[in-house]
Every structure is written in C-alpha cells, then in structure tokens.
Amino acid sequence: MTIPNSIAITPELVASHGLKPDEYQRILDLIGREPTFTELGIFSAMWNEHCSYKSSKKWLRTLPTKGPRVIQGPGENAGVVDIDDGDCVVFKMESHNHPSYIEPYQGAATGVGGILRDVFTMGARPIAAMNALRFGAPDHPKTKHLVSGVVAGVGGYGNSFGVPTVGGEVEFDPRYNGNILVNAFAAGLARTDAIFYSKAEGVGLPVVYLGAKTGRDGVGGATMASAEFDESIEEKRPTVQVGDPFTEKCLLEACLELMATGAVIAIQDMGAAGLTCSAVEMGAKGDLGIELDLNKVPVREDRMSAYEMMLSESQERMLMVLKPEKEEEAEAIFVKWGLDFAIVGKTTDDLRFRILHEGEEVANLPIKELGDQAPEYDRPWIQSNGRAPLPASQVPAPADYNAALLKLVGSPNQSSRRWVWEQYDTLIQGNSLQRPGGDAGVVRIDTHPSKALAFSSDVTPRYVEADPYEGGKQAVAECWRNLVATGAEPLAATDNLNFGNPEKPEIMGQLVGAIKGIGEACTALDFPIVSGNVSLYNETNGVAILPTPTIAGVGLLPDWQKMARIGSAREGDKLIMIGADGSHLGSSVYLRDILDTIDGPPPAVDLAAERRHGDFVRSIIRNGQVTACHDISSGGLVLALAEMAMASGKGSKVSLSEQRGPAHALLFGEDQARYVIAVPADLANFVQANAESAGVPFRPLGTVSGDRLAIDGLIDVPVAELVKAHEGWFPTYMD
C-alpha cells in the first residue's frame, strides 16, 4: 500500500493535497524542480490554511498583542502573561471543529489533548480548561449523537489527564448543523524565569523525539481541516487522530521533570502536521537547518512511508533540542515514565529541511521558505450592510411575562448546562473556587496565599452575523465583563476565530469586520490578544456557520476572599443595576426564542462606558461591598435576575419604577456594559453615592427576599419553578 516517493506529481495529486495551481507554481519556483511525493506532502502540511493562516494573517497583524504584563504574544505554542511574584499564566484556545464532526469523541478528546500540550510545552503545569461548543439544531438528526460524543470526549481526555474544566459554552443553532465547533482552552502556571520556547539554538545538536510512537492516524488532518465538507465526509475518518490521555499525563510529568534539569534548549509539541510542522518551526525560528532520519522515529506500525511519518498526527509526541551532555539524564526520565526517547536528527547550519529514510534522501527543502514564505492572501472582502434599526416600539411585548421567562430559562440555549459539566472533573487539583454555572471559572494559585485566576469564554454569534464589527467588540466586552463580575482584573485574551470559506467576499468581510471590532475593544479595554487560532472553511455544501470569533480571557484576583459570585446574595440584600436601562431588542434572545424572528442590529458596545462601569464594579467588589454579582447579557435584565435567583435559591421583589421605557425592553433588552449586584442594605446608599461620583448609572431594583421572583405586576414565579424549567431541558433532551 506504500506509495513510492518517486510517484509522478500530477495536477490531480496536487489538487488532492489542497494546493491551488498558483501555489504549486510557487513551489516549483522556490525549489527549481518538481517536488518528491514526500515534499509535496510537507508543502501541503505547511501551506494549508490551518497551519499558515494565509487568509487571515494580514488582519491578525492588526490586533493589539502587547501590554505591560505580556511576556509572550502570538507566535509561540501559547501566550504568556505576568501575574506578579514571578508567576505567569500560559494559555491558548484552539479549535478542533472538523475532526469533531467526523468523529466526535476522538475529535474533541484530541482537541483537549492538543491544547494541553501547547501549554505544558512552554513549561507550565495546566491548572484550568474550558470548552466552547456549538452544535446544530437540537432536532437535527445528528445533534444528539454529536453532543454526547463531544462531551464524553472532552471529559474522557481532560478528566484522565487531571485538569479541572472550569467554564465554557454550549450553544445550539441550525447554522451549525453541518459544522459543529469545538474550541478548547487551557491555561497553565509557570515561573517567569522558566518558560520554554520552540526556537532552536546551536548547530550539530541532537533533535530528540519524545512521547508516544508514530502511527498512521491523522495523516493529512491539517489539510482536511482546511477544506469544506460535502457528501464524502465519511471517507475522512482516518484523518482524525486518536487520543491517549494516559500517555499525555505521563508526557506532562516527564517534560516538567526534564525541564527542571536544564537539559532543554528548545521544545515543540507535535500537533497539526506533526513531525513536519514541529521540526520546521524549531529550525526556522532559530535560523537553523534540521536533518531527520526517519528510520530512528519510533513507530507503532510496520512499513510506514516517509510521507506517512511526516504527515502523521499521532498524539502525545514532542520534539526537543537537548544539551548533548544531558542526553543520558533526559533519557532516564523518559524511561521512568514509560515513554519513547529517540535521537532522530540534528540541527545544521545550512537552513535546509532534510529527510532521510531507508538511506535515501526523500526531501530536501529550504526551511525558512517552508514556514515564512507560505502564500499570504489579501482576499477580497465586502463589508456587511448591517441591518436597519429596530426600535423596541416596533417589537411586540409578550402576552404573558411569566410564560416568556419560563420559556427562556428552559430553552435549549438558556437552560442549565449541568448535564454537560457534571461529566467534567471540575474539582481536581483542589483549587476550583468557582465552577461552571457562574460568570467565570476561578482557580486559586496554591503556591500563593491569596491569588486566584478567573477564566471566561464568550461570543454571541448572532450579533456577529448581524454586524461583524459590533459583534467582534461585544465578544471581547462580554468576556471582559464576566471576569470583572468576579472581581478580577482582566489581563489578556486568546481568540479562536471560526468562520466559513474566506474565498467568498462576504465571509471574508465577516472575518475582517470581526477582527477590527476585536482589535478596537481589546485596545480600549487594555485586554491584549496573546494567542489564538483561526478555523476557516466551516461550511457544508456551501452553507457557512454563524461567524463565531470565540474570545477566552484571563483575569487576576489578588485576594480570592474578596471575590463575587452569582449565587451568594443574602436575604435582605438590595439589588442594584449598574448601567443604562434596557432598550435594545435587535438580535436579542427575546426576538429569536419568544417571537421566533431574527431581526435588527446587535446592541452597540460603548467601550468607554464598558470600562467605566466595569472598573466601578470591580472596585466595590474588592472593597467588600458586594455580596453577589452577575453580568447582563443574552436575555437581558430579567434573565440575569432569574439566574441569580436560581443560583442562590432566593427570591426577590423587584420594581422597574426607577427606569424609563417599555417594560419588555427594560426586561429583555440586551444593552451592554451592565451588571446586577447585590449589596447589604445598609451599604446601598453609600454604593449609590460612589456610583454617582464615578459617573456610573445606578438603578435600585429591589430586595432579595422570599422564594419567588416578583417584578412589579409583570412577573411572579416561584424560584423552584424557574429551577425546574432551567435544569430540565438538557437531561430531557439527552436521556
């Protein structure tokens, strides 16, 4: 079955590698001859959209990536941010969309495995994970199978590896019927003086292969992930990798142990495009050539060809450049953990990427050009026209507010995700201070007496679809706000941009618009992007997903004892809204889920107000004046109040008398930069005075009391009934 390296390179073969005729011409110009079969595979692995960012690079460069706390921005395995005391947090989010649709359990599992590896490759011990999952309509025949497989895969890998999953998102929309999204986030903790990078240094040094053996799984995965889906999707199953979290856990411990010995000069995990991408990256970054002898690569299958070995995406593998004098010590550590350790090549000074197999040179390519001179496109794009304004006066009010609220809290998208996160280990490591279900996950730093980190992942795809620019801004603002709602100072973010086919100008327009919005919001909120990933071609038979630029952010709490939670309000506390009265119903959940229509622009994000309101909320949380806090987002004020009531099990009596506008807009409006806080009754006036002097809008809402949520004459429903509706949907749907 092995295809010889000397096989003729036909236009069909080039096309099946996802390379366009002009890209192939570029290869011919670059190397001055026809590539071998292995070389063609290497080019296809390096130049596909997934690895080269060829459509997005021009726009990604515009994002703010620097800040006083940023130690490492995009371009490494993960971003690194200073969190004081010599500690740093290392984090990134990455998609595993295509494989998860083809094989949900393994696709999702290896997505988690890949992102964990990115984090510990840099010398950090993973301390938290999140997953942003998007599925098709609940009644689509494939959805249930995909939900069950993806959730089991995420849990199967993360639980076994031993990292707590502390947050994430699960959403349903028919636009994901043919392409689900699995965006996996991981964060780890390292010391600022012990961060490891992929840049190789020194000529003639051993290139060492570590971890699991190489098999035939995942061959061509990165190329598959850079194409649209059609009816032939079932044939793509062999391109999905198979995960082994046990080996990854051993690899983590072995790598950290090895790093502590000072033996590691450079390290790169083998993710997309496996051995090819990791070796090229290490060499190209260090201005060095790399020579690999594939006969030395540990394999788990016989008679693998050079092509297969170079393109395999077998998991749990690492490539390192080691100090030669430490080789023995390094090998002993890997033997202890039962992992493969093999010297497979060396660094050279000729800037060539040379592959030997069975005594034959099967590839010899210029290493810098493989990485740096990948094609880069300035693809045509058209700006979205946006939608006409939709004043609340043109939107009908619900006939029955109680029924509308109960329907929302029990709807596929607003109901409790407990069914999902109870399948994830949210407690392991013993540091989880806030688990899924609140505004953000919070994990304490157990080497420090009081420090903690907050994590949140957010995007509202229906907003991005309606207006990519405002939607991009909103994704950042909501993530920032969720971190603030715990009392954390948002530090930095990672972006996972999921879009359709960028060769279509309207899709490219979504990508460009969203990046512009993200960039503007990140700049205004001092919330730089330090790592990220782009997933394009999320289309099936020409239908694209909703544009989904997921933003995952990290915030710092200097003292977790002064942290706010969604459900910690006490009887008698005053409820207060920070921010303007609700007015905006365009692109709202109310419109979609109650009125069954999609109309109007998303709410505009006033970034100055966002910052002012957020800074105020954080300051009063840190002053110990807030007993509970929750941001207002999808579903508006009424959903925020209901979520707080369900989390605390306490009712409240609320009046809208201090607010102006139609009641349904006050309750369901999705205006931005808003929070609900609970404060002790005797502090309410004091907090109000402080809000006034800070120029922050302040609306007394009412009092925490009893076991019913009552809002004027409009809503009066027992909290227990809300909980029943909220907790009921997911298990009823799945079981």
Add this chain to the structure above:
Amino acid sequence: MKSAVVQLPGLNRDRDMIAALTKISGKAPVTVWQTETEFPDDIDLIVIPGGFSYGDYLRCGAIAARMPIMQAIKEKADKGVKVLGVCNGFQILVEAGMLPGALMRNASLKFVCKEVKLEVVNAETDFTRAYEKGQIIRCPVAHHDGNYFADAETLASMEGNGQIVFRYAEGTNPNGSLNDIAGVMNSRGNVLGMMPHPENLIEAAHGGSDGRGLFASALDVVAAAA
C-alpha cells in the same frame, strides 16, 4: 503519625491527597513510586489516591493491582498498617483482592463529578472516629466506575460486620451502587476504600471541610476546621 502516598503513572489526584495530608497533619507524606518494593518501617498510613492508573485500560485498577508495589502494600496491611484507597485507589484495592466486591461502570454510563451526601454508617473505625454514627456529611465524587457490587452473601456479611463505612444519603447515590455503598473496609478494619473525594473538601477554599474528619481520624490528629 507518618503517611505515604503511592504514585503510579496515570494517578492524578496524588497532589490533592498530598496537600490534604500535609495541611491536616502538618507533615508532608512520603511518596512511593510504582517500582518500589517497600515502605519505610515506621509508616502508619498508606494512601492510594485517585486518577486513572495506567489509563484505566483493561479495567479500572486492574493493571495497578499487579504492580510490585502492591505486594508491599499487602504486607503492610497484614501487619495492621492503615491503608486508604480513594476512587481509583478503591478500585485498585478491590482488584488486588484487599477489599471485597467490584466497582462497575456508573449506572448512567457517564462520568459524574458533583457533590453528594454521605452517611457515616460506622463511626467506630480508625478512619471515621472524628464523625458520629449516622452523621450526614458533604463530599464530592468524580468517577466513571463507582457502581459498587457484591454478591448477596458477601453483602449481608459486610453489612453484619460493620464493613459498610459510608453510604450515599438523601437520594444522592450518583452511580447505582448496591445498598448506596460509597465506602467499605476489610474485616480487620484497617483497609478502607471509598469512591468520594474527602481530600477535595477540607478547607474554606473548597467551600467546606467535611472531609477533614476522615484524615484527622486516620492521622490521629484533632479535626479542627481550617
């Protein structure tokens, strides 16, 4: 009191367990690697923590139960040293034949991580002295295979001998265990296996300290709240 934590590849709650033992006794436990064949002479408590030893491949705990270190654990247990197995540690003790019964896949067929209620069924053990008989405590679980099974005869004799130490209470049985069994001990009373994770509920940061009593009993220290 001197304690030891067994470390096997794939176990992942060893760090949680080491932290709990250190915080409660004021003294860090020694760690013992899979290939070692003996424990320090003066060891009083051996703990096998939770996780996925050897990936839980074949069957949870089956490979671990056949590692060299297990012989050393058996020898110590035979001499009366206390042995605690939590989660995967419980599965390993069962696979090694040191505790009766078996742990099957959860009735839901899904991994479950949540807080449950436990009834302290037997408070006259070396592991539960700090609790009262019938006391209901909070405790988290996190497992895929915690569905306890034993044949009727074994079960009846265990119930009669006071070998059932913890039961899931107030309808919180998360896995379908027979008789709501959450933790059992050997007939001698020095080997305890339990699925729930008391080490994850020992201080304010965990939202409670109901798990402290177990370690305080086993380590013979006063169970003061953190």
